[in-house]
Amino acid sequence: MSQPATVRPDERPAVWMPSPPSVWSVAATVIAALLAVPILAVIFSLAHPAADVWQHLWRTQLAGLIINTLGLVAAVGAGTLVLGTTLAWLVVAYDFPGRRVFEAALILPLAIPAYVIGFAFLGTFEFAGPLATWIRTTIGWRLPDVPSGVGVAVVMTLVFYPYVYLLARAAFHEQGAATLETARSLGRSRRRAFFEVALPMARPSIVAGTSLAMMEALADFGTVSTFGYRTLAEGVYRVWYGMFDRVAATQLATLLLFFALGLLLLERSLRGRARFVQSQRRGPGVTRARLSGARGLAVAAGCAGVLGLAFVLPAAQLTTWALADGGLRVRTGFIATLRNTLVLAGTAALATAVLALVLAYARRLAPGGAARFVTQFVSMGYALPGSVIAVGILVPMAWIDHEIIGRLGALVGRPLDLVLTGSVVGLLFAYVVRFLAVSFQSLEASLVKIPGSLDDAARSLGAKIGTTLRRVHLPLLRSGLLTALVIVFVETMKEMPATLLLRPFGVTTLPIEVWERTSESLWSDAAAPALAIVAAGLIPVFLAIRLTDRSWGPRHGPQTPTRSDRPGKPGPLLDYRRPE
């Protein structure tokens, strides 16, 4: 996933190497081992290979499913990379009409479940939809059918680009003005400075965001089935529901793990051998270039276009359906549902961030080693469809309930019901497993940019590891941490499959309400809870924007960009090293 070290080992004083396993590495190993259980459960399904199902798939469709999946993942990767990075650069480096609003609002598509956007898209653009009907009746053209693969790729790009946008935006902000100004003073145009300085330096963040989007595309079932596009994830459910063979389905899901592994390796190689240390001396924020007149309006129109397609259109479509059907309806208990959703999402975001921090930090302290392997392993869970991983959690938890807790209860003469199965603990555990990759990617991308010399300085001044983390790293990690919190919060808030399966009896969340209606094609009834997810998602999004703005506020003193490559492999930025 990343380079093993932010600091070359030879730069480290010998005392730095934590010789006995430190508290950090023990904690990281324990956390990772727990989080690995559901993924291992998926892999262990291979112990009893369902030979006939595999043979059938091999003969009929496996190749097609793999090609479809790879095509989709590649398209979504390219789409989110370009769209997310471009938008992030525009809002950070330029000033144009409506910039401040766009900077926050461009995150919003993340708050709508992908399949809802997909359905709204279909509703608008399909043959029987208002647009095609209007064109047919007034102009007389019959629009060509859009291949389902194209539709899915466009929708997923629009839903998942915020990952790249959020991470890239944070990276560009962190670079500060001096980075750009230095490049400019060396005669680079703003555009060239972007390609030669800002972009390469933001590479860990951009690549991390893109790989998250690609893993989402791997795991997605709702959107592909809405469009009738066949992918591996869709194949998993086809075997599960259609052949009543959950074990064979789980085995098929292990293929997704392979792709995820491939992605993570690709990400690592894309980060390259370069190290992305960035001096953390505070400098002024990026000076925005004003885009006036037509150019400013064009950029604003571009942002509005993206937002219109990815957010306004689905929201408007939902509202229209609801209004046509007698207005927005909320069920009784709506407030409790809203509260459940917010509390679960908040807790999951915090828990995930803390655990991801421990893992990322343990990896910084003892790079290489087991920590690297386990964090990589645990991150793969993100590429599994939610209900596959949920079953991977359900089965071991039920086992503990029956075999351990149940027996203990019998020993003391008090038979127990299920304690873990269907408990909040189990549900939160599922969220952490599912979204750890998000939190970890975001934190790790920020952490690698902090030079190891800071660690050394703090240590030489007598600070313990905990103190160093608290007083040196955490303040510098602020934007990465906030990004992690926001994404996991919003993701949890719209999570459906794992919640559906693992939630405690009587607990309902907003996405469950959406699903209960959409599964019966009652789309007009789904509008109220779906819009509530969006509305509730606004709070953390704007809060995070405000908080990061503050931390990227006026800074003092020059900032020095440095990027060191392995000796003998000078990067394009070598010229700017130590410009003082």
Next chain:
Amino acid sequence: MRPLPTLPAIAAAMLLVVVGPAAGQAPAGEVVVYSARHYGQEAAFEAFTKKTGIRVNIFNGNTGELFERLKAEGDKTPADVLLTVDAGNLWNAARAGLLSRVDSPELQANVPASLRDPESRWFGLTVRARTIVYAKDRVKPTELSTYEALGDPKWKGRLCLRTSGYIYNQSLLATLIRRHGEPRVEEVVRGWVANQPTLINSDTKIIEAVAAGQCDVGLVNHYYLARLVAKTPAYPVAIHWANQQTTGTHVNVSGAGVTAHAKHRANAIKFLEYLSSPEAQQLFADVSFEYPANPQASVNPLVAKWGKYKADDINVAAAGELQAAATRLADRVGYR
């Protein structure tokens, strides 16, 4: 990892024993329902509570996932009743031992034999017909006859189908396989595929596509058309009862069974008996446009206007037994 220290482990276990909910304390007068059906039953549930004083607690989910949860919970499950759609799903739950036999003369009398498990582990409660719909202005009803005939080249480019992964299509194919055998059905589905059907993953959208002229005929569950006609009486799409001269129109059920480890078994049986009674069946039919399983209840007037039809009287359990075969058949002939 070091093994957990013994003392803290014991302490933790004690704590769990003390704070954990004890078994057998569930309040009387309750029935817990795991439900994969989320529409149209509320009125019947409320009426049941009013009549008996027994509270109905519902836990909604997808069939596949509810099934896993029920299985994982084993003998500790809180669920008394599993309510789901599609006979294949009910068959699968029974096969996995999740449902228990219920010998109730009332249920036997209320639910026709073809709509319930021959071994009395589940009972169909509502009936849905999966049949042909067509554009009134472009198709004459006389052009239509059977599911099989939709493979006729005259429908090339005029057919809208749901993807084969959709459970109601799988059940339709499964019952056709029971009637005709795999080779014949494979030929039929090859015919459908050769007609290059537009695949749309929503019954409602299929009907809308027929209305808008994207295709001329489609294959859907009848109540989706009923919902649209209820909103727009002059809707330009009509229903055709398939296979009237031959095997009868394919019907499927939503239904329920009592779980193998029900804590409130007596209540659960009472609940199923009530749901199959004419009174509850009427409530189902009024709201959801489905056909009541109990012939003593009357059909929703809007649906009744479509006339009586001959339903395929093959036991709907066939859908489960042959569903995997149906899925594989679809894969083989390239029906996505």
